[in-house]
Amino acid sequence: MKAIMYKKFGPPEVLQVKEVEKPVPKGNEVLIKVKATTVTVADIRARSFTVPPAFWLPARITLGFRQPRKAILGMELAGEIEAVGKNVTKFNVGDQVFAATLKDFGAYAEYKCLPEDGPIAMKPSNITYGEAAAISIGARTALFFLERAKIENGQKVLVYGASGSVGSYAVQLAKFFGGHVTAVCSTKNVELVKSLGADKVIDYTKEDFSNTDEIYDVVFEAVNKSSFSACAKVIKRNGTYINVTEVLPSFEMLRAKMANSLKLIMSQNSPETPEALNFLKELVETGKLKVVIDRSYSFDEIVEAHKYVEKGHKRGNVVINVEYN
Numbered sequence: 001m002k003a004i005m006y007k008k009f010g011p012p013e014v015l016q017v018k019e020v021e022k023p024v025p026k027g028n029e030v031l032i033k034v035k036a037t038t039v040t041v042a043d044i045r046a047r048s049f050t051v052p053p054a055f056w057l058p059a060r061i062t063l064g065f066r067q068p069r070k071a072i073l074g075m076e077l078a079g080e081i082e083a084v085g086k087n088v089t090k091f092n093v094g095d096q097v098f099a100a101t102l103k104d105f106g107a108y109a110e111y112k113c114l115p116e117d118g119p120i121a122m123k124p125s126n127i128t129y130g131e132a133a134a135i136s137i138g139a140r141t142a143l144f145f146l147e148r149a150k151i152e153n154g155q156k157v158l159v160y161g162a163s164g165s166v167g168s169y170a171v172q173l174a175k176f177f178g179g180h181v182t183a184v185c186s187t188k189n190v191e192l193v194k195s196l197g198a199d200k201v202i203d204y205t206k207e208d209f210s211n212t213d214e215i216y217d218v219v220f221e222a223v224n225k226s227s228f229s230a231c232a233k234v235i236k237r238n239g240t241y242i243n244v245t246e247v248l249p250s251f252e253m254l255r256a257k258m259a260n261s262l263k264l265i266m267s268q269n270s271p272e273t274p275e276a277l278n279f280l281k282e283l284v285e286t287g288k289l290k291v292v293i294d295r296s297y298s299f300d301e302i303v304e305a306h307k308y309v310e311k312g313h314k315r316g317n318v319v320i321n322v323e324y325n
Contacts, residue, residue: 001019001020001021001022001109001110001111002017002018002019002020002109002110002299003017003018003019003020003072003108003109003110004016004017004018004072004073004074004108004109004299004302005017005018005020005071005072005108006047006068006071006073007067007068007071008067008068009047009048009049009063009064009067009068010047010048011048012047012302012303012304012306012307012310013303014047015047015073015302015303015306017299017300017302020072020109022110022111023111023112023113024113025083025084025085025088025113026085026113027085027086027087027088028085028087028088028115028116028117029084029085029088029113029114029115029116030081030083030084030085030088030091030097030113030114030116030120031081031082031083031084031111031112031113032077032079032080032081032082032097032099032111032112032113032114032120033079033080033081033082033110033111034077034078034079034107034109034110034111034112034322035077035078035079035080035129035130035133035321035322035323036077036078036079036128036129036130036132036133036319036320036321036322037074037076037077037078037107037108037133037319037320037322038074038075038076038107038133038134038137038317038318038319038320039297039302039305039306039308039309039318039320040075040076040137040138040165040309041165041309042075042102042137043073043074043075043306043309044306044309044310045059046063046068046073046105047073047306048310049063052245052246052247055247070104070105070106072105072106072107072108072109073105073106073107073108074101074105074106074107074108074109074320075100075101075102075105075107075137076098076099076100076101076102076107076133076134076135076136076137077098077099077101077107077112077133077136077322078096078097078098078099078123078129078130078132078133079096079097079098079112079129079322080094080095080096080097081093081094081095081096081097082111084116085116088116089116090116090117091116091120095122096122096123096129097120097121097122097123098120098121098123098124098129098132098133098135098136098277098281099112099114099118099119099120099121099136099277100119100120100136100137100140100272100277101114101119102119102137102272103118103272107133108302108320108322109322110322110323117274118272118274119136119140119272119273119274119276119277120274120277121274121277121278121281122278122281123281124281124284124285125285126284126285127284127291130293130296130319130321131291131293131319132291133319134165134291134293134316134317134319135277135280135281135284135291136272136277136280137165138164138165138166138168138169138317139169139173139280139289139291140272140276140277140280141166141169141244142166142167142169142170142173142222143169143173143276143279143280144271144276145170145220145242145244145265146170146173146174146177146220146242148242148265149218149220149240149242149263149265151174151177151178151179151217151218152178152217153178154178154179154180155178155179155180155217155218156179156180156182156214156215156216156217156218157174157179157180157181157182157216157217157218157219157220158181158182158183158184158209158216158218158219158220158231158234159171159174159181159182159183159184159198159220159222160184160209160219160220160221160222160223160225160226160231161184161185161221161222161223161224161225162183162184162185162189162193162196162198162201162222163185163186163189163192163193163292163315163316164222164223164314164315164316165292165314165316165317166222166223166244167183167185167220167222167223168192168193168196168292168315168316169289170220170222171183171193171196171197171198172196172197172288172289172290173289174218174220175197175198175199176283176288176289179217179218180199181197181198181199181200182198182199182200182201182202182209182214182216183196183198183200183201183202184201184202184204184209184226185201185202185203185204186203186204186205187203187205187206189315190203192292192315192316196290196292208230209226209230209234210226210230210231210233210234212234214234215234215235215236215239216234216235216236216239217235217236217239217240218235218239218240218241218242219231219234219235219239219240219241219242220242220244221241221242221243221244221245221246222244223245224243224244224245224246228241228243228250228252228253228256229252232252232256232260232262235260235262237260237261237262238260238261238262238263239260239262239263240262240263240264240265241253241256241262241263241264241265242265243264243265243266243267244267245267246266246267247266247267248266249264249266291316291317292315292316292317293316293317293318293319294314294315294316294317294318295308295314295318295319296318296319296320296321297318297319297320297321298320298321299320299321299322299323301320302320305318305320
């Protein structure tokens with residue numbers, strides 16, 4: 001089978017299409033013929049090894065010290081089950097599925113084996129493979145953090161970075177949970193974010209979200225491009241600050257937590273579960289959750305796709321159509 005591999009950390013050009021052995025499912029595994037995968041920020045960081053300092057040692061252990069331990073990237077996929085192990089009972093040959101592969105990567109390939117009880121679910125019937133592939137990391141991440149925030153009906157939620165993958169899902173899920181959502185994005189993304197259901201949109205190129213009398217119950221920082229001091233100015237006492245990229249709270253955060261009983265929800269490995277994917281599937285099929293696709297690339301265009309995402313301005317998700325031509 002064809003797979004996109006890299007033998008050293010570096011720029012997008014280290015990615016190359018290679019011929020590798022097609023996997024065979026174990027007794028509890030399904031073999032998925034991958035139709036689509038995505039390019040996520042996590043893929044970019046793994047390929048280039050540009051990780052936050054707090055992640056350096058665990059990232060080296062996971063990704064490799066001198067060269068990549070896992071030569072095939074790709075952390076989410078959608079496709080069709082081609083074969084099943086002898087002990088599999090949940091899925092059948094021909095089932096259309098989507099899945100998260102963050103644990104061991106490997107979605108940048110024509111085939112991928114996954115355990116049947118892993119983060120895999122039937123694909124929403126009303127969307128494409130490319131759209132389905134773009135759910136399993138970004139939407140799951142937004143869901144995980146917002147569930148921990150325990151948003152109550154009518155609470156005010158600010159989402160900073162509302163046009164990215166996690167942010168676009170956070171806007172919609174915060175609305176689903178009953179929040180009154182203010183979204184922060186750039187000028188070119190204002191109409192997109194409005195279409196996702198945001199009650200108010202702030203264009204950060206024209207207005208400073210922290211220079212206002214508005215106070216929020218929850219601030220969701222999806223891209224880590226705002227300062228905590230700015231966010232703290234608009235969070236009410238006993239409110240919640242979410243940052244999906246920062247691992248450890250700063251001294252300033254801890255001081256705010258002590259002074260204002262602020263709840264801090266920081267980055268951590270959100271669990272990959274089929275239950276979360278099935279919940280998101282239902283939201284998509286009932287029209288409560290939309291998938292935003294910025295661009296789609298072919299398998300051979302993986303370098304161009306990584307270059308584009310690396311610029312840091314993608315809207316929603318970037319898809320790779322895996323079927324090799």
